Amino acid sequence: MDALEAIATRRSLRQLDPRPVPAALLARALELACLAPAPHHTKPWRYVIVGPQRREALAARMGEAWRADLERDGHPAALIERLLRKSRRQIAGAPALVLSCLTHEGLRDWPDERRARHEWAMAQQSAGAGMQNLMLAAHALGLASYWISAPLFAPEAVREALSLPAEYVAQAFVVLGYPAPGATPKPRAAPDVPALIVER
Ligand SMILES: Cc1cc2nc3c(=O)[nH]c(=O)nc-3n(C[C@H](O)[C@H](O)[C@H](O)COP(=O)(O)O)c2cc1C
Secondary structure (H helix, E strand, O other): OOHHHHHHHOOEOOOEOOOOOOHHHHHHHHHHHOOOOOHHHOOOEEEEEOOHHHHHHHHHHHHHHHHHHHHHHOOOHHHHHHHHHHHHHHHHOOOEEEEEEEOOOOOOOOOOHHHHHHHHHHHHHHHHHHHHHHHHHHHHOOOEEEEEOHHHHOHHHHHHHHOOOOOOEEEEEEEEEOEOOOOOOOOOOOOOOOOOOOOO
């Protein structure tokens, strides 16, 4: 599969076969993730492969943080329970679970809040590029994947549950696995390219 085909045919697939992902495939996809562009030639991303044994504790700790947000928002208890059950199932049941983190390593230390915020935004853009690389590589290697953004909303819960180094800031999960038999992604329309041409 060439790059154009990989980009055109990659889809998020949430119905995955429970069989494990071979370590060599995961290692290759992560190696390619680390070829993503990054600001000032830095390498701010860190990837954590979350083994099955930590998943329940992780889901529970993240669930507490999410529950607090949902209760504060005033959602009905039944909805909260349903959302938390689904999230726990996705985390615990992932054939492979990769956590993308960022560090401040190599980033510029601006004296003002505005530039510091944009510096971090650049790192986050790079984390997105890394995750895209990871998902495209996984696809080209015959795996399906999808993104879960919950860690971005509960980085302390993730750090505590996984005993991460203090400098790791959790960004997102990528769930990877072989597609479940017969699973097909929802149809999607041809892209409507929102490109504005400014000539003069
Ligand atoms: C920043 C970001 C956050 C996302 N968060 C989630 C998520 O929390 N859960 C999920 O199932 N999918 C998540 N997705 C996947 C999108 O829903 C998916 O990419 C989108 O629907 C387009 O579908 P496709 O990937 O098949 O093209 C996220 C994607 C991005 C880029």
